[in-house]
Structures are given as C-alpha cells and as structure tokens.
Amino acid sequence: MESGFPVFVVLAVVSILSAIGVVAFKSPVRSALSLVLAFFTLALLYFNLGAQLLGISQIMVYAGAIMVLFLFVIMMLKLGGHDKQPEKTDRRLYVAIPVSIAIAALVLTKFIEPMLHVPVSVIGDEYGTPQAIGPALFTTYVWPFEIASVLLLVGIVGSIMLAKKRF
Amino acid sequence: MTEWLARQSELTLAIIRVLLLIAPILILVPGLIWWERRLLSWMQDRIGPNRVPTMTNAKGRKYRAAGLVQTLFDGLKLFLKEDITPASVDRKIYFFAPALALFPAFVLGGTMPFAPQSGIWQYLTPVADIEIGLMFVLAISSLGVYGVVLAGYASNNKYSLMGGLRASAQLISYELAMGVSLLAVVFASGSLKMTKLVEMQEADWLGGVPAVQNWFILTPYGLVAGVIFLICMVAESNRAPFDLPEAENELIAGYHTEYSSMKFAVFFMGEYAAMFIFSGIFACVFLGGYNILPIDWAYLHSTTGSSFFKVVADLNYWLAPLTFLGKCTFGITFYIWLRATLPRLRYDQLMSLGWKTLLPVAVVNFCLVGVWLIMEDVMSVGIAWVTYAISVVLILALWFGIKNKLPNKLERRTVTLVDPKRSA
Amino acid sequence: MQALIAQVQGPAAAQMLVAYLALGLALFVIGGIGVVLRRNPVVVFMCIELMLNAVNLTFLAFARYQPDQWRTPTLGDPDPTISAAMSGQMMVIFVMAVAAAEVAVGLGIIMAIFRMRNEVDIDDMSTLKD
CATH class of the missing domain: 1.20.5 (Single alpha-helices involved in coiled-coils or other helix-helix interfaces)
Structure with missing residues (x-):
C-alpha cells in the first residue's frame, strides 16, 4: 500500500457518511451542510492525490460559492423551516436502493476490479x-x-x- | 537554537509553528479590543475605558494602566454571564455556528510568513509554505460566511435570518473583487506562494531602482489593487461601514441576536482574529511583509561600505516579527479609523459599490498589469509608466463619456435635520 | 517536465486506483439514489452536484494512477503520461465551470417556480406534461 492509504481510508469514510447524510437528512439545511462536509473531504482527497490546485479550487468553488448559494436559496424560500412537514418516504425506496446497489456491484466487478491486475504508472506530485x-x-x-x-x-x-x- | 530546530521532526515543527501563529493572536485580541475602544474614544473626543485599576498600593493609590485590564474583566464577565439558549432554536446548528465562525479566522493565517525564510526563522514560519498560498487565503476566507449564515438560520429569529442572508450576499460579492485585485499582484510576481510574494517585493523598485524595494503598494497597479483589497477585507470581516449583517438600528444585532455569554464572545473573538489576520495578509501581499522600510539595506551596505547599513540590515532581520506586528497594527488602526469616520452603507449602496465599482476597477487593473508587464519586458520601465498613464486616462475618458448616458437607478435620499436657513 | 514521472508501477498503485474508483462509484450511487428518492428540488440538485463530484474524483484518480494499456498516445506528444495527467485535471476544471453555471441557472429556475406556485415539490411540477 502507498503511504497515502490510511489518510484515504479516513477521508473515504467521512465522505461516504456525509454523502449518505445529504440523502437521508429531512431538513434541507442539514443536507446542504453535510454536502459541504463531503466537498471539503473531497478537496482533501484531491490533495492526497497530489492535485493541490484543483483541491483548493474545489473548496473555493463548491464550499465557498456554490453551497453558499444553495443555503441562500434554502433560506430565501424558507424550505428549512422548523415546522415543515417531512417528506414522505414512498415505495420507490424499495426499488431504488436494490437496483442502485446491483448496478454498483456490476460496475465494481466488471470494470473496476479488473484494474487490480493491470500495470499502472504513477505520476509525480508536481502534476497538480x-x-x-x-x-x-x-x-x-x-x-x-x-x-x-x-x-x-x-x-x-x-x-x-x-x-x-x-x- | 537553530541546530536544535533543524533536528526536530516535521510534526514537532508544525506544532511549534501553529502555536507561534495562534498564541499571539489569542493573547493580542484583548489588547486589540482595548486599542479599538481607546482610539475610538479619542477620535470621538471622549475618554473611553480608563477606570479599572490594576492594583492598589498600601497608601490607597490606584494604578490604572490606561484601562488595559478593562478587556480582561469584560472577558471574565462574558464567561460568567448566564448562557441563555432560546427554546425554539435549531440546537445542533446553534451550537455549531460559533465554532464554524472561529475556524476560518485562525486557519487563514496558515500560509502567512512573518519573518524571512532564512536562518532560524525558516523553521518557525509560515505554518505551511504551499505553492497555492494566496488561493488558500481566498478559499478559507470564503468559508467565513458559514458561521454567520448558520447562526442566523439556527436562531429561528427573523432579524437573525436577515442578518445571515445579508452576510452571505455581501461576502460572495466582495470575494470577487478581492480575488481579482489579488490576481493583479499574482500576475506581476508570477507566483501564488506567499513567501515568494514577499521575496518578490524585495527586488529593485519597478525593476530599475536598486536601493528601493519593490513593495507592491509603491507600484501604480499595486496601489490600485491594494486599495481594493483594503476595502474588500473590511467587507469580508463584517466591520463598519460594511457591518450590515449586524446593523443594530435595523436588525437588533443581526446574526448574533440570540447568542449570549461565551457563544457571543466566540463570535466577537472570531471577528477580531479575522481583522488581525487580514491585516497581516495585507502587509504580506502589499506592504513588503516583514521589512521595516522599502530600502535595500544590503545593497546600500555593499555600495557605500558603511557598517551602519549592515547593522540596520541585521536589525531588519531579527526584528522581523515585531515589524510584521507593527504592520498588522497599521491595518487594524485603519479598520478602527474607518469605523469612526464613515456611516454604515445602505444595502443597495453596498451592492453597487461591490459590483459596479470595485469589481470593474479590479478587472481593468488586472488588464493594465498585463500591459505593464509586456511593456516592461519589451521596452523599458519608463515606457511602461507612459503606457499605464495613457491607458488610465483613456479608460477614465471613456467612463466619463458614457457615465451620463447610463440609466442611474441608485436612489438618492437627503434628509435635512436642521434647516440651515431657518436656524440662522 | 520529464522530472514529473515517478514510475512506481506495480500492485500498490493499482490498489490505490481501485480504491479511489470504488469511492467514486459509491458517492455516485448515493447521489443517484438521492436524485430518485428526494422530492425537494434543491436537495435533488445537491445530489446531482454530488454525482458530478464523484466523477471528478475518478478523473483525478485516473490522472494520477494511469493504467498503461488504456492510455492512448496523443499525436505529437513526447510524453503521454503527462498529457494524460493534464487532460484528467482539465476535465475536472471544466466540470467545475459547468457545475457553477448549472447551479446559477438551476437555482434561478427553482426561485422562479417558487415565486409562481409558492410551494416546491418535484412530483407536483407536471404542468408541461398535463
């Protein structure tokens, strides 16, 4: 394993948890906040990949501008009100999740797993x-x-x- | 000492550097508040805090130290006050917001060098000398809006929410002008690295005057960019005259209306720490960083042979952090002066200043830097001056030519409190 | 630019690549589930942003860890490794630009719809269909 791997594991766990938070939180403000966290950890992952310019652009563009716009709209429309009725969970849930997981498993086994066995070149840190x-x-x-x-x-x-x- | 530092691991050095950045800020914030109150009262022709005695001797004589301890007691009061959490706040976000407001204020200084990159200082500053230092500053300062917006949202109070909304619009608007004004300097120096930026300012002035350093504030394009950055940095830290998010005559106290005790103190501290660090960045990027005067002492020493210049050069090296602190104080004094002088802007004035004045001027300045650099490269500095002056005159002529033809939507109101004719 | 390449070929690099790709896939799928399930258009929009970012992550992973057999040589390029790394990063930059434009327009549309109907539920927006 490369030296960046432990960092990767921590960041990956945080980013997946916050991505689930985006989907699962009832309140749009909380969703937006966990998306900010997801973008921030993605920026750190970019740093881990050596792409420093893109990592800092990620923080600037996504966390600094786009998400502020989202929060602005949510507050303007008062979508995040405390007394709002939560969205109903509907039957689509029972179809969507198995189907997505099946597609993910398909992609994982057919396209991603074969890459374990091919020669891979690594480019130095200066590329970013x-x-x-x-x-x-x-x-x-x-x-x-x-x-x-x-x-x-x-x-x-x-x-x-x-x-x-x-x- | 230098050898001992050189032997330390990267982690130990990082901890030392972070402490050297954070500890002075934490210690100096009370002093900063004292300085603001004293200076403000002096400007407004009153006395200000000077009553709290530091100690009383046996004969009952009180020593006051110009009220320096007042801030400590203020802090103590904030600690001990009852912490009221309103019933209908969004609790988690309500507790989270002050922390989020403090975070960017401290992280912002991460790439800021307060001393030269040689000898002992290279181990002590900056915290991280990254290739993208200036972008880091912009990125982190753009995160400053979250604390304010979330505090406004979580308080579940209309005034707080409006304060948060105002803050988000204001910070996004002024970020643009700030970024473009910094771009001009980056363009001229060819690097985003903060230490490199400071080193570039130690070169010959305008590429031709060897004894004078090329501080960006002393170049025509740097002066324009510096003024824009100065205005934007006041707006970014929500200070008067741009303190609309907390305008007390309209919004009670804006986003921190519902905050009391320690949580309010954290907002307060975040604001002052941000002032401090923004002043530091201004000093780094435009005022030649840690150099006392824009004079190349080493050059003077080698040409004249006078040992006096050698001594001054050494002083300049060893007193670098103090010089830097002095420049920070300069920036902070500017903040306070502005607060004492200008009334708060109206919201439409704020927006039109940001979008219709600062941003176009910054973009034009950015283009002119390109012209300057090409002229300096191809011809000479003198030609560059002439081209720059001609371009500025042309653009001003163009602006005044079309200005009266544009529809003027900005509302102007005048209120006459006392009619001068009748009162006379 | 020759100094850029550190040829660390072998299983370690391939494992890192697969790890990053798997993470990108997971984020993409989570975002997709959000798009299908949520009814608040702003949240749906945020999930789309998440999917875009998952793709960005895979682009950058491929920019850093390049499987040799899929790297197509570019015409007149002395070093395909560098040009592959650059093209990956350029894609990310363009995706960011597109995302920014998309957010500006999309949020504008949501605001306009809200002004017209005073409530936002994606399943109720079927005026064009009916």
Missing part, C-alpha cells in the same frame, strides 16, 4: 501545481477554456433573466 496546469490550460486546452468562459457568461445572463420580475 499551478506551474504545471497553467501552461496546459492556456495552450493545449485554450479552446475548451474559452468555451467554458462563454458558458459561464451564458449562465450569468440566464440567471439574471430568470430572476428579473419584469423587463
């Missing part, structure tokens, strides 16, 4: 530094990058259009 990502982002991947920026612009315009009451 800004010095390594920056040149790649602005040379090889410059067109996808521009398209992503246009997409974000469209997203801004679209959300303003949706939020405006009258034109």
Whole structure:
C-alpha cells in the first residue's frame, strides 16, 4: 500500500457518511451542510492525490460559492423551516436502493476490479501545481477554456433573466 | 537554537509553528479590543475605558494602566454571564455556528510568513509554505460566511435570518473583487506562494531602482489593487461601514441576536482574529511583509561600505516579527479609523459599490498589469509608466463619456435635520 | 517536465486506483439514489452536484494512477503520461465551470417556480406534461 492509504481510508469514510447524510437528512439545511462536509473531504482527497490546485479550487468553488448559494436559496424560500412537514418516504425506496446497489456491484466487478491486475504508472506530485496546469490550460486546452468562459457568461445572463420580475 | 530546530521532526515543527501563529493572536485580541475602544474614544473626543485599576498600593493609590485590564474583566464577565439558549432554536446548528465562525479566522493565517525564510526563522514560519498560498487565503476566507449564515438560520429569529442572508450576499460579492485585485499582484510576481510574494517585493523598485524595494503598494497597479483589497477585507470581516449583517438600528444585532455569554464572545473573538489576520495578509501581499522600510539595506551596505547599513540590515532581520506586528497594527488602526469616520452603507449602496465599482476597477487593473508587464519586458520601465498613464486616462475618458448616458437607478435620499436657513 | 514521472508501477498503485474508483462509484450511487428518492428540488440538485463530484474524483484518480494499456498516445506528444495527467485535471476544471453555471441557472429556475406556485415539490411540477 502507498503511504497515502490510511489518510484515504479516513477521508473515504467521512465522505461516504456525509454523502449518505445529504440523502437521508429531512431538513434541507442539514443536507446542504453535510454536502459541504463531503466537498471539503473531497478537496482533501484531491490533495492526497497530489492535485493541490484543483483541491483548493474545489473548496473555493463548491464550499465557498456554490453551497453558499444553495443555503441562500434554502433560506430565501424558507424550505428549512422548523415546522415543515417531512417528506414522505414512498415505495420507490424499495426499488431504488436494490437496483442502485446491483448496478454498483456490476460496475465494481466488471470494470473496476479488473484494474487490480493491470500495470499502472504513477505520476509525480508536481502534476497538480499551478506551474504545471497553467501552461496546459492556456495552450493545449485554450479552446475548451474559452468555451467554458462563454458558458459561464451564458449562465450569468440566464440567471439574471430568470430572476428579473419584469423587463 | 537553530541546530536544535533543524533536528526536530516535521510534526514537532508544525506544532511549534501553529502555536507561534495562534498564541499571539489569542493573547493580542484583548489588547486589540482595548486599542479599538481607546482610539475610538479619542477620535470621538471622549475618554473611553480608563477606570479599572490594576492594583492598589498600601497608601490607597490606584494604578490604572490606561484601562488595559478593562478587556480582561469584560472577558471574565462574558464567561460568567448566564448562557441563555432560546427554546425554539435549531440546537445542533446553534451550537455549531460559533465554532464554524472561529475556524476560518485562525486557519487563514496558515500560509502567512512573518519573518524571512532564512536562518532560524525558516523553521518557525509560515505554518505551511504551499505553492497555492494566496488561493488558500481566498478559499478559507470564503468559508467565513458559514458561521454567520448558520447562526442566523439556527436562531429561528427573523432579524437573525436577515442578518445571515445579508452576510452571505455581501461576502460572495466582495470575494470577487478581492480575488481579482489579488490576481493583479499574482500576475506581476508570477507566483501564488506567499513567501515568494514577499521575496518578490524585495527586488529593485519597478525593476530599475536598486536601493528601493519593490513593495507592491509603491507600484501604480499595486496601489490600485491594494486599495481594493483594503476595502474588500473590511467587507469580508463584517466591520463598519460594511457591518450590515449586524446593523443594530435595523436588525437588533443581526446574526448574533440570540447568542449570549461565551457563544457571543466566540463570535466577537472570531471577528477580531479575522481583522488581525487580514491585516497581516495585507502587509504580506502589499506592504513588503516583514521589512521595516522599502530600502535595500544590503545593497546600500555593499555600495557605500558603511557598517551602519549592515547593522540596520541585521536589525531588519531579527526584528522581523515585531515589524510584521507593527504592520498588522497599521491595518487594524485603519479598520478602527474607518469605523469612526464613515456611516454604515445602505444595502443597495453596498451592492453597487461591490459590483459596479470595485469589481470593474479590479478587472481593468488586472488588464493594465498585463500591459505593464509586456511593456516592461519589451521596452523599458519608463515606457511602461507612459503606457499605464495613457491607458488610465483613456479608460477614465471613456467612463466619463458614457457615465451620463447610463440609466442611474441608485436612489438618492437627503434628509435635512436642521434647516440651515431657518436656524440662522 | 520529464522530472514529473515517478514510475512506481506495480500492485500498490493499482490498489490505490481501485480504491479511489470504488469511492467514486459509491458517492455516485448515493447521489443517484438521492436524485430518485428526494422530492425537494434543491436537495435533488445537491445530489446531482454530488454525482458530478464523484466523477471528478475518478478523473483525478485516473490522472494520477494511469493504467498503461488504456492510455492512448496523443499525436505529437513526447510524453503521454503527462498529457494524460493534464487532460484528467482539465476535465475536472471544466466540470467545475459547468457545475457553477448549472447551479446559477438551476437555482434561478427553482426561485422562479417558487415565486409562481409558492410551494416546491418535484412530483407536483407536471404542468408541461398535463
């Protein structure tokens, strides 16, 4: 096992528990909070993988911006009210969980397990530094990058259009 | 001492570094509160806290030490007060929120170097000298909103909730301008590493004046970025005039209305620790970090041969933490001065300042840094100055050209309390 | 950039890769269950974010631990290991950008629906169907 493995185990347990929390909590605010925790542990997992720039972007983008927006909306709509009726659990539960577990088992045995027996190369820790990502982002991947920026612009315009009451 | 530190394991060193960062903050926060109250009272032409005696001698003479112990007794009072938990709060989140408010305030300083990276100091600071130091600062400061928002939500009180909502909108808005203003500096120095940023500021001023250090506040683009960062850092730590989340005339006390005793004290401490560390980051990024003056003592020593400069250079090295503390005090004094001077902004003013003034200025500044760097690279510093000045004039002309044609939606209200004509 | 590669081939690396992939799969499945089961659109949305992040984790795992036989050589690239690591990270960056845009628009839609109907339950939103 590699040296990062014990750290991985701890983080994996925390992230799975908080992911279950997202689904299981009745109150949307609690769901949002456990999702923040999940994103935070995912960022730490990225650090464990050596991808430091992406790990810190994960905290900045997801924990710092997206989840704050979620909390903002939940509070604006008062969805997290204390006197709200909890959602009903319905029969879909008894279908959804076995089917998902079956699919997961299928993927695990057919696609993931065979990788135990193939030769794998490991890249050094420096691949995740800004010095390594920056040149790649602005040379090889410059067109996808521009398209992503246009997409974000469209997203801004679209959300303003949706939020405006009258034109 | 240096050899002993060099022999220690990474874990021991990490613990020492964390203690060296956290302990001064915890010790200095009461002093900070005292400084704020004294300075504020001086600015408002009153006396301020100076009554609590430190000791009384046998003849009954009291020593007061300018009220320094007042803060300690205030803290003691907060500890001993009854801790009231309202009946209908969301208990878990209610208890969790103050802790979450304190966490980013302390973690924020994790990449901040308070002394040069050589000799003994390299083992003592910063806690983690990571490649992405400045992004770490931005990421952690963006987590600061959770404590406030959750406190507002969990209190189950309309005013608290509104305080939390205001805080989340405000912090997200000012984060952008802050990030872009820092980007300008990162662009100029070519590194996100905090220690590297400080070292870059020890280079020759504007690439051409050898005796003067290139503090970013002394460069034209750095000055603009620094002012924007200074405004944004006040907004990020919810201080006057940006303290809308706790505006007492509208929201009672905002998000901490329902908090009492120790839990309130934790919010209070988080705010002051954040002030402290933001000032430190400002000092690191714009004010040349731990250097006393923007003067290259070693260069002067080698050119003039005078041993005086050698002594000053050594002093500069050994007094680095004190210098850094002095610069933090400078930032904090700015905070207090601002609080004493400016009235609180209205909410629409706050938003339009963030989105329509600071963010565009920061983006334009970011573009101009690019122009500056290219001109400095291709031509010379003088040409870069000229290009920068021409660009600024062009942009200002463009702005004043279209300004009057834009629809002005910002509401202006004037209230005349005493009619000057009638009272005269 | 040649200094980047530390060729630690062997079973340890493969086990790490499988561990990360299994974690990604678990998170993806949990998110999927949430999407199917929950009725609050905001929570459904959060579960979608969780699924996106699970995929990001697999991208990064493949960027770091690269199975040799599936790594396709890129044209004119001196070192396929580095370009594979970079492309994995780039995908994560683009997924983050897409997720941010998606959240802005999606939450805008939820707000608009709430303003129109004053209650949000995903199963009741069938105006277009009926």
